[in-house]
Amino acid sequence: MSMSQTIETRRAGSRKLLSAGRKLATSLAVIATTLLGLLIITFVVGRMIPADPVIAVVGDQADQSTYDRVYKEMGLDRPIYVQFGSYLADIVRLDFGQSHVTKNQVASDLARVFPATLELATLATIIGAGFGVPLGILSAIRKGTWVDHLARIVGLLGHSTPIFWIGTTVILIFYANLGAIPAGGRIDIYNEGLVEGPTNSLIIDSILAGEWDVFWSALHHVIAPALILGYAAMAYLSRMSRSFMLEQLRQEYILTARAKGLGTRPIIWRHAFRNIRVQLLTVVALAYCGLLDGTVLIETVFSWPGLGQYLTSALFFADMNAVLGSVLLIGIISIAINLLSDIVYRFIDPRTR
Known part of the structure; x- marks a missing residue:
């Protein structure tokens, strides 16, 4: 290789590196802008709700002097932009503050409740994708038949039923x-405290600890809410x-493949399915994000101690x-899932590289 070719190769590599850096x-x-905007909106709306955070701390029987002291200690006497700036400075130091309800650090509370929501949403996504994708493909293949009509009715009911x-109906029938x-709940009372692992996921930690009674109890509790979310x-x-x-x-390439005598199975799985994998990955990722931040109702119905129930209680008591810690965590997880999807795109579809 000549000197000029070597220099040109180095310049091309530098340009690629610079482009990747940009x-x-x-x-x-x-x-960063997305998370900042999310925090600003949540912070401002939180200050506008009628619930009084001081009452949540001191109680409604406290005297005025106690109320005024706690009001100043919480920094509520300062302008809202000063309050937000102080909170943002704490966030940069990875300090999410203390919960006024649980009296614990918010970071420790989130580490305790989020794995419960994560295992519930993950299992629901596996159920939803495992049944929903094949059902949708079969419905498209059998368009206009009873299979298609049945699949569309099942989907319509799952999409429209609260x-x-x-x-509530499942609890009434299958429990009562x-x-x-x-x-x-998340586990039987007599199994509580038997497993304490690094992940705070009872299913994973019970497997790692070899506590199979705890594993089956946790699985027994998660299956009903996961099936309901998975159905949605x-x-x-x-x-x-x-x-x-x-x-x-x-598409024309499908008509060409059929004209050449290619069978239905190769047409569906080798050609058509390969071209919808990226789209399917996108909707599965969106469904997963929706389940992670949308389990509030099902966690409330089944008394599931996850992020949804924690966030609902925090909103109720201002x-x-x-x-803010919960909203920031949801935002980070959603962004991370979307970034992971973009990375997987590059392996599935070379055209996106």
């Missing part, structure tokens, strides 16, 4: 009448999968440190 800087700026109503599922996710994913597959089946 893209990374742009992505980080977008992420989750809290399904959860049949005794087939537990009333709520399945309804969404089946409709999207059907739409994606129908669009591909109308515990803004807990609210």
Whole structure:
């Protein structure tokens, strides 16, 4: 290789490195701006709600002097922009403050409750994708048949029926009448405290500890709410999968493959499905994000001690440190899932590289 070619190669490598650095800087700026905007909106709205955080701390029987002292200690006498600036400075130091309700650090509370929501949403997503995607594809293949009509009815019911109503009905039938599922909670009372692991996920920690009684108890408790959330996710994913597959089946390359005598199975799985994988990954990621921050109702119905129930309690008592910490965590997880999806895109579809 000549000297000029070597120099040109180095320049091309430098340009690629510079371009990658600019893209990374742009992505980080977008992420930081998104999280900052999320915090600003949540902080301002939190200050506008009628609940009084001081009352949540001192109680409604406290005298005026105690109320005024705690009011100043919480910094509520300062302008709102000063309060937000102080909170933002604490966030930069990874200090999310103390919950006024639990009296614990918000970071420790989130580490305790988020794994419960994570295992519930993950299992629900597996159920929803495992049944919804094949159902949607089968519905598209059998368009206009009874299979298609049945799949569309199932999806419509899952998409339109309120989750809290399904959860209440399931408890009424399968717990109150049949005794087939537990009333709520995350584990049986006599199994509480037997497993304490690094992940705070009872299913994972019980497996690591070899406590199979705890594992089956945790699985018994999670299966009903996960099935309900999974059904809702399945309804969404089946409709999207059907739409994606129908669009591909109308393309000219499918008609060409059929004209050449290619069988139905190769056409569906080797050609059509390969072209909807990126779209399916997108909707599955969106469904997962929606389940992570949308489990409030089902956690309330089943007394599931997760992030949704924690956030609801924090909003009720105007515990803004807990609210902001929860919202920030949801935002970070959602962004992380979307970034992970973008990375997976590059392995699935070379055209996105």
